[in-house]
Amino acid sequence: QQLYSLRWHDFQSSILSSFRHLRDVEDFVDVTLACDGKSFTAHKMVLSACSPYFRHLLKANPCQHPIVILRDVKYRDMEALLRFMYNGEVSVSNEQLPSVLHTARMLQVKGLADVP
Template structure:
């Protein structure tokens, strides 16, 4: 047997485990490192998840890192974002799906477009990362 031989080790349940783990981390608020605020309410999230799902959040979070006094746990205030849209968008980001009432769908998608949520909004080619 050659020492050069490579073996591919694959975790068969990787995707479902990651989704389950993300949901658990969100529910438990474990390791959260950013707070999102709108409509006078707040919720905690993870920079990595926000950045992976939205070039808008990625650019915003990169700006906080580049500032002279970057906060380890920034608070991002979102103007003109209804809190119920934010919580639904976070559910979508963490779980890959969300239920939205038909009557609420156009406004929800408009919010997702403003926040450049991948899979819900048109993302400019320059904003896209390799998937």
Template sequence: MDDDPQFCLRWNDHQSTLVAVFDRLLENEALVDCTLAAEGKCLNAHRVVLSACSPYFELLLSKHYDKHPILILQDVKFQELKAMMDYMYRGEVSISSDQLGALLKAAKSLQIKGLWDNRKGDVESSVHVKPKSPQPVIPLPIVQGLTMEQRRRDDSREGSQSPGLIKKKKNKAEK
């Protein structure tokens, strides 16, 4: 049945929830699996967050097989490291204008996404906005934090499956 509608389940607060969870995990030092050190001071971190935010860390940590590696950053001040960690975990950081240059220089050396764009070799100008899909989707009602969108079969994501339970409920509701 090629006309069988597909449903896209969207967690409306997915990004904000993940940011809040990562922030809480960092604050509680829960599930940390690596340590960054600068100027003799240490910060615990999560490899997955560092790797997601920096191709430098991704390459370095993917080749590091220790259970809990300690990465010593020679040319980075602890204050800059702390600010970059706040940026990576929270998506923003507040710093004074006199710290900006040093932070951006350190971010460039560690290839921190959003603070340095390795395609251009310089600081990114602003937040990138994802373009809207050229094909319209039909919004369906919000159900407990999810947004469902009906899509044509040819618009479905590879490997996605139509949730059977939702489909059965929809069919019952139409009867």
């Protein structure tokens, strides 16, 4: 029997673009992250794929739409990390860089912290 290989050539960029769009329009968001008295919505799947910290936290919490309170996390640092998780890159100022990297290590963000 002959097998046929079907390939979606721009699969990765299309999926990334779709996740960014879903977050921008807040479709299917299923977690709220709160810090500095403000909040973000996001997707558990994206957070879990990008961070063992979030994967373990969300797996341990069966709530359908949990609210995660992030103490000692600055709003603008979390905003930068979410952009990094959804886009694969982010631009931050020289002055913000140490704080973003510290928060990335604390939250075990892949690509910015030493996590497998």
